[in-house]
Amino acid sequence: MERREFLRIFGSTTGLLVLSSCINIPENTMGQATAERAGPQEISIKADEFSFKPNKILLKLQKPVSLTIINKGKIAHDLKTGMPIKDLEYQQADNKNGTFDVDFEVGHTAKLTFTPIQTGDFPFFCDIKGHKESGMVGTFTVKA
Numbered sequence: 001m002e003r004r005e006f007l008r009i010f011g012s013t014t015g016l017l018v019l020s021s022c023i024n025i026p027e028n029t030m031g032q033a034t035a036e037r038a039g040p041q042e043i044s045i046k047a048d049e050f051s052f053k054p055n056k057i058l059l060k061l062q063k064p065v066s067l068t069i070i071n072k073g074k075i076a077h078d079l080k081t082g083m084p085i086k087d088l089e090y091q092q093a094d095n096k097n098g099t100f101d102v103d104f105e106v107g108h109t110a111k112l113t114f115t116p117i118q119t120g121d122f123p124f125f126c127d128i129k130g131h132k133e134s135g136m137v138g139t140f141t142v143k144a
């Protein structure tokens with residue numbers, strides 16, 4: 001049976017420790033990438049009331065993704081997806097069950113890496129009550 005990790009970022013107070021530890025990760029700069037080997041796919045998503053921008057994300061199969069999610073809104077948000085992934089990394093992520101939870105409160109930024117392991121279209125959404133219905137939805141499209 002294939003290993004299937006479940007990506008989940010959400011806005012509860014339980015993840016505060018995780019996010020605050022993540023703030024020390026340096027930003028990637030445009031200049032660094034060229035001098036190094038081909039790095040991960042760098043993806044940045046902004047969340048607010050009530051959308052993700054962009055909300056159509058193209059990913060390459062088996063290529064590591066560096067995902068930054070910025071809460072630009074005035075309330076907490078989260079991002080949840082069932083996209084099959086491996087090698088999920090986040091500061092103090094709880095990987096035991098192939099899940100992790102991070103704080104995604106107002107003004108916070110979440111950063112993580114993972115590798116998509118299956119092609120297809122995989123929806124993501126904010127699972128705070130009512131937000132998905134209000135438009136906080138998107139799609140990860142994984143191509144070979």
Ligand SMILES: [Cu+2]
Nearest residue numbers: 077078126131
């Ligand atoms: Cu939301």
